Amino acid sequence: MRRLSLLLILCISLNAFSQPKRTDAEGHPWWQHAVFYEIYPRSFADSNNDGIGDLRGINSKLDYLHWLGVDAIWISPMFPSPQVDFGYDVSDYENVDPVYGTLADMDQLIGNGKKEKINIILDFVVNHTSDKHPWFIESASSRTNPKADWYIWRDGKNGGPPNNWTSTFGGSAWKLLQPRNQYYYHYFYAGQPDLNWRNPAVEKAMFDVTRWWYKRGVAGFRLDAVDTMFEDPSLKDNPPDDDKKNAYGDQEYNEIYNKKLPEMHTALQRLRKVADEYNAVLIGETWTKNIKELNEYYGPMLNELQLPMNFMFTQINKVSAPEFRKQIAFADSVSGWPVWVLSNHDIRRVYDRYGDDRDSKDKDAIAKMLAALYMTLRGTPIMYYGEEIGMENNDPKRVEDVMDPIGKLGWPKEKGRDGERTPMQWNTSTNAGFSTAKPWNPVGQRYQQYNVAVEQKDPDSILNWYKQVIALRKSNPALLEGKYIPLNEDDDNVLAYLRSYKDQNVLVVLNMSGDQHKVKFDMSSKGVKGKSAKTLAASFKAPATSTLDSISLEPYGAYIAQIE
Numbered sequence: 431m432r433r434l435s436l437l438l439i440l441c442i443s444l445n446a447f448s449q450p451k452r453t454d455a456e457g458h459p460w461w462q463h464a465v466f467y468e469i470y471p472r473s474f475a476d477s478n479n480d481g482i483g484d485l486r487g488i489n490s491k492l493d494y495l496h497w498l499g500v501d502a503i504w505i506s507p508m509f510p511s512p513q514v515d516f517g518y519d520v521s522d523y524e525n526v527d528p529v530y531g532t533l534a535d536m537d538q539l540i541g542n543g544k545k546e547k548i549n550i551i552l553d554f555v556v557n558h559t560s561d562k563h564p565w566f567i568e569s570a571s572s573r574t575n576p577k578a579d580w581y582i583w584r585d586g587k588n589g590g591p592p593n594n595w596t597s598t599f600g601g602s603a604w605k606l607l608q609p610r611n612q613y614y615y616h617y618f619y620a621g622q623p624d625l626n627w628r629n630p631a632v633e634k635a636m637f638d639v640t641r642w643w644y645k646r647g648v649a650g651f652r653l654d655a656v657d658t659m660f661e662d663p664s665l666k667d668n669p670p671d672d673d674k675k676n677a678y679g680d681q682e683y684n685e686i687y688n689k690k691l692p693e694m695h696t697a698l699q700r701l702r703k704v705a706d707e708y709n710a711v712l713i714g715e716t717w718t719k720n721i722k723e724l725n726e727y728y729g730p731m732l733n734e735l736q737l738p739m740n741f742m743f744t745q746i747n748k749v750s751a752p753e754f755r756k757q758i759a760f761a762d763s764v765s766g767w768p769v770w771v772l773s774n775h776d777i778r779r780v781y782d783r784y785g786d787d788r789d790s791k792d793k794d795a796i797a798k799m800l801a802a803l804y805m806t807l808r809g810t811p812i813m814y815y816g817e818e819i820g821m822e823n824n825d826p827k828r829v830e831d832v833m834d835p836i837g838k839l840g841w842p843k844e845k846g847r848d849g850e851r852t853p854m855q856w857n858t859s860t861n862a863g864f865s866t867a868k869p870w871n872p873v874g875q876r877y878q879q880y881n882v883a884v885e886q887k888d889p890d891s892i893l894n895w896y897k898q899v900i901a902l903r904k905s906n907p908a909l910l911e912g913k914y915i916p917l918n919e920d921d922d923n924v925l926a927y928l929r930s931y932k933d934q935n936v937l938v939v940l941n942m943s944g945d946q947h948k949v950k951f952d953m954s955s956k957g958v959k960g961k962s963a964k965t966l967a968a969s970f971k972a973p974a975t976s977t978l979d980s981i982s983l984e985p986y987g988a989y990i991a992q993i994e
Contacts, residue, residue, distance in 0.1 A: 456911075459711075459736070460549070460649075460709070460711075461502070461650070461711040461736060461737065461810065462767055462810065463501075463810075463904070463910050464501035464502050464549070464810060465499055465500050465501050465502075465805075465810075465811055465813065465900055465903075465904075466500075466501070466502045466503070466504055466551070466713075466810065466811065466812040466813065467495060467498075467500040467502070467503050467504070467812075467813045467814075467815065468503070468504045468506065468652075468774055468775065468812060468813065468814045468815060469488060469503050469504065469505050469506065469815050470483075470506045470775050470815060470851050471483050471484065471485065471487075471488065471505055471506060471508050471517075471530055472516065472851070472870055472871070473815070473851050473852060473853045473854060473864075473869075473870075473871060474487055474488055474491065474815055474853075474854050475487030475488060475490055475491050475854060475856070475864065476853075476864055476865035476867070476869075477489075477490060479865050479866045479867045480529075480865070480867055481865050481867040481868050481869050481870050482529055482530075482865075482869075482870050483530075483853070483854075483864070483865075484529070484530045484531050484535075485508065485526065485530050485531040485535040485536055485538075485539050486531055486535055488503070488505070488539060489535070489538060489539045489542055492539075492542055492543060492546045492548060493546065494882065495546070495548055496546040496547070496548060497897070498818065498893075498896065498897055498900065499897060499900035499901055499904060500548060500813075500900075501547065501548060501549065502548060502549040502550070502551055502649065502650075502711075503543070503548060503549075503550060503551065504551040504552075504553065504652045504713065504812070505550065505551070505552055505553060506553045506775055507520060507552075507553045507555060507654075508526055508527060508530040508531075508536075508552075509521070509522060509523055509525065509526065509527060510522040510525050510526070510527045510528075511527055511560060512560055512562050512621065514560070514619055514621035514622065514835065515618065515619055515621070515622060515835060516834070517553075518553075518555055518618070518622070518654060519555075519558075519559070519560035519561075519562075519619070519621050519622045520555050520559050520560055520563065521559070521560040521562040521563045521564075522563070522564075523559075523636075523639040523642075524639060524642050524643075536646070537646060537647075540646060540647040540648065541647070544647070549649035549650070550647070550648055550649060551648070551649060551650045551651060551652055551711070551713065552643060552648050552650075552651055552652070553651070553652050553654055554639075554640065554651040554652065554653050554654065555654045555655070556625075556636065556653050556654060556655070556656060556659060557617065557618075557624055557625065557654065557655040557656070557658045557659050558616065558617070558618060558622040558623055558624045558625055558655075559622070559623065559625060560621060560622065561620070561621045561622070561623055562621075565577055565580055565581075565635075566580075566581060566623050568580075569581050569583075570607055570609075570610060570614070571609070571610075572609065572610065573610050573612070577631075579626055579629050580625065580626055580629060580631065580632050581614055581615070581623045581624060581625060581626055582614060582615035582623075582624050582626055582661060583610060583612045583613070583614050583615075584604075584612060584613055584615070584665060585612055585613070586606065586612075586613055591603075591604035591606075591613055592604060592613055592665050593665045593666070593667050593668075594667045594668060594683065595615070595665075595667075595668060595683070595685075595687075595688050596682075596683060597616060597617060597618060597619070597620075598617060598618060599618060599619055599835070599836060599839055600676065600839055600840070603615055603616055603617055603688075604616075605620045615661065617655075617658045617688065617689075618655075619835065624658070624661070625659075627659050627660055627693070627697055628660070628663065628693070633697065633700070636701075637700070637701065637704050640701070640704055640705070640710075641704060641707075641708075644704075644705075644707075644708035644710055645708075648710070649709075649710055649711065650705065650710040650711035650712060650713065651705075651710070651711075651712055651713070652713040652714075652715065653698075653701075653712060653713065653714050653715060653735070654715050655715060656694060656698065656714050656715060656716065656727075657689050657690050657694065657715075657716070657717060658688070658689055659691075659693075659694045659697060660691040660693040660694050660697070661687065661688045661691070662687035662688065662691065665687070666686075666687045667687075668683035668684055668685055668686055668687055668688065669683065669684050669686065670682075670683055670684075671683055671684050695726065695727075695729070695734060698712075698714075698727070698729075698734045698735060699729055699733050699734050702729070702733055702734055702735070702736075703733075711736050711737060712734075712735045712736055712737070713735070713736075713737040713738075713739065713769070713812070714727055714735040714737065714738040714739060715739060716735070716738040716739050716740075716741065717741050718741065718742065719742075720742075720760075721742070721760040721761065721763060721764060724738060724740060724742070724761075724764060725764050725765055725766075728764065728765050728766035732765065732766050736766065736767065737767065737769045737810055737812075738766075738769060739769050739771050739812070740757075740761050740768065740769050740770065740771060741771065742757055742760070742761075743757050743761065743770060743771060743772070744771055744772060744773065744777050747783050747784070748784070749784050749796060749799075749942045749943075749986070750942060751921060751922055751923060751924055751925040751940075751942040751943075752922055754803070754925055754942070755916060755919065755925055758807060758914065758916075758927075759916065761809070762807075762808060762914045767809060767810060768807070768808060768809030768810070769809055769810050769812065770804040770807055770809050770810065770811045770812065771811075771812050772800060772804060772814070772817070773814045773817060773850065774812075774814050774850075775814070775847065775850060775851055776847055776850075777850065778823050778849070778850055779814070779816070779817065779821060779822055779823050779849075779850050780797060780800055780814075780817055781793055781796075781797055781817075781820050781821060781822040781823075782822050782823045784796050784797075784800060785797075785822075788944075792944060792985065792986060793820070794820060794892055795969065795970075795984070795985060795986035795987065796986045797817075797820050797892050798892055798895045798969040798986075798988055799940050799941070799942070799969065799986045799987065799988045801818075801892070801895060801896050801899055801988075802895075802899050802938065802940060802967070802969065802988035802990060803925070803938075803940055803988075805896075805899040805900055805902075805903045805909075806899070806903065806909055806929065806936070806938045806990060807914065808911075808912065808913070808914045808929065814850075815854055816852075816854055816855065817896075818892065818893050818896040818897075819855060819880050819881060819882060819885050819891075819892060819893050820880045820892040821852070821854075821855060821874055821880060822874060822876065822880075823849035823850055823852075824848075824849050824852045824871075824872055824873070824874045824875065825845050825848065825849035826845060826846070826848055826849070829841045829842070831848075831872075832845070832846050832848060833846070833848050833870070833871060834846030834847045834848045834851075848871055851871055852869075852871050852872060852873060852874050853865070853869045853871060853873050854882075855873065855874060855877040855880055855881040855882070856881055856882050856883065857881050857882065857883035857884070858877070858878050858881060858883065858884065861873050862874070862877035862881055863881070863883070880892075895969060898967055899967060899990070902966055902967055902990065906934075906936060906966070907931050907932070907934060908929045908930060908931040908934040908935060908936040909929050909936055910931075911931045912928075912929035912930045912931035912934070912935075912936065913928075913929070913930045913931070914927055914928075914929065915927060915928040915929075915930055915956055915958075917937075917951055917956070918949065918951065921949070923941065923942060923943040923945070923947055924939060924940065924941055924942065924943075924947055924949050924983065925939075925940045925942055926938065926939045926940070926949065926951070928953075928956065928958065928993070930958065934992070935953075935958050935960065935992070935993040936966070936990065936991070936992055936993070937951070937963055937989075937990070937991045937992075937993055938988075938989075938990050939981060939983060939988075939989040939990075939991075940987075940988050940989075941983040941984065941985060941986055941987045941988075942986070943985065943986070944985045944986065945985055946982065946983065946984060946985060947982075947983045948980055948981065948982050948983070949981050949983065950978060950979045950980060950981070951978045951981075952978075953978060953993060958993060960978070960993035960994050961977060961978055961994075962975055962976065962977055962978065962993075962994050963975065963976045963977075963978060963981060963991035963992070963993060963994070964991055964992040964993075964994050965989070965990075965991050966990045966991055966992055967988075967989075967990045968987070968988065968989045968990070969984075969987055969988040969989075970983075970984035970987045970989075972989060975994075976991070978993075
């Protein structure tokens with residue numbers, strides 16, 4: 431009987447932390463049609479009222495995320511950390527920082543996520559660790575210790591650093607440290623020393639970290655700063671970049687020898703093999719200049735990252751039909767599955783970037799229109815928490831209020847990223863229902879009107895529009911699988927396209943201007959039969975059916991219809 435009980439416990443445990451199903455009902459990888467949602471854990475929900483969000487807080491909101499239609503959440507780093515860069519300086523990859531909870535809290539979140547059909551994705555900092563990580567402490571202790579070559583150490587040159595490489599946060603990328611009497615390399619802050627990925631022991635240790643989390647039930651990783659994983663071993667100086675200066679007053683250099691080295695791709699392909707053992711997904715922080723460069727991250731045999739982020743899409747910082755049309759065409763041509771991102775913890779919120787100085791009515795309409803855009807394109811959308819309720823940036827007004835080290839170093843030209851990391855707005859109570867204690871970062875000033883509780887009750891809210899278009903996306907085969915077919919490509923005000931799948935054709939029309947417009951479409955030129963449009967969703971009052979000769983759009987209006 432005892433043996434049977436132990437076997438039963440083991441089976442329950444394995445089931446609790448089992449990996450997501452390999453494919454959906456149509457045979458697609460589970461991540462392909464998923465809606466991802468990034469959570470900045472400090473700012474989402476505070477369960478113990480200490481002013482900082484935590485894992486139990488996230489756990490308490492899984493029902494909301496399920497209601498919204500989210501399939502996977504990406505949690506920014508919650509590992510133990512000195513918090514030099516708010517968790518992107520990891521001191522232990524296989525634990526949870528006490529400020530966010532415990533490993534048991536993470537296990538509970540993973541288990542409850544599975545009950546709500548929400549997979550958990552962790553942020554994996556692959557380029558560097560904290561200088562407080564045991565690996566670095568040992569590596570720094572001498573030139574002969576077992577981990578002496580786990581980081582990038584070099585002797586100085588001509589009485590200074592080994593070369594002219596600069597940190598992305600200003601100053602030299604090298605720091606002299608005793609007792610080795612050598613410089614170590616840090617692309618980011620001095621508290622974030624770069625790992626030596628050319629050392630097979632480092633690669634094995636990092637791959638083992640992913641296996642450790644996969645076995646606990648994590649469904650994948652967002653890989654941080656992948657471009658900086660490798661450096662030229664000969665440490666050649668980077669050439670200056672036309673005498674440009676960065677926000678910190680330092681000379682900028684073309685990062686030829688310490689960024690985007692080809693070895694990065696082979697390492698990512700090996701990391702993908704580990705992920706495939708567990709049916710996991712790899713999302714990449716992949717900053718690229720063009721679509722050719724982005725395409726390389728999928729791998730020559732689609733064997734690298736399943737979801738490299740298209741940050742070129744985030745650089746369209748204005749409401750422009752021609753600009754969006756151009757970038758969509760580029761992204762639709764990649765060899766793998768497209769990824770759509772509009773904002774995240776490093777990028778100003780959608781409501782501000784596209785709303786500019788417009789009034790709140792127009793800003794709300796633009797937020798809805800952009801939601802319709804990336805929820806109806808062919809590809810996987812990655813939302814950012816609060817986007818669905820119209821949260822805006824709340825930037826610090828004084829340098830003494832700045833929390834983000836980027837803002838502290840670069841003020842006033844660089845105000846940092848605090849503004850896009852403010853607490854989630856849940857209701858009209860104190861601190862927007864985030865915490866009864868003073869939040870680590872001030873709550874947005876508009877929280878009384880823009881919060882989950884208020885917007886859930888308002889059928890015309892940004893939140894209910896997000897819920898509607900996400901549900902439509904999930905239920906409509908053309909929106910999930912259909913080809914992207916651009917329409918009326920010479921129109922500078924209206925972005926329109928078809929999603930065509932088998933005998934279904936869905937029309938998406940987005941007015942990217944502040945004026946009313948009437949548009950007409952000739953579907954026969956696209957080989958599509960049909961003369962009318964049956965409304966599936968509209969961000970304004972639209973008739974149940976319209977003719978393709980005359981579809982009326984409100985300013986910044988979004989219209990989605992079935993062609994009949």
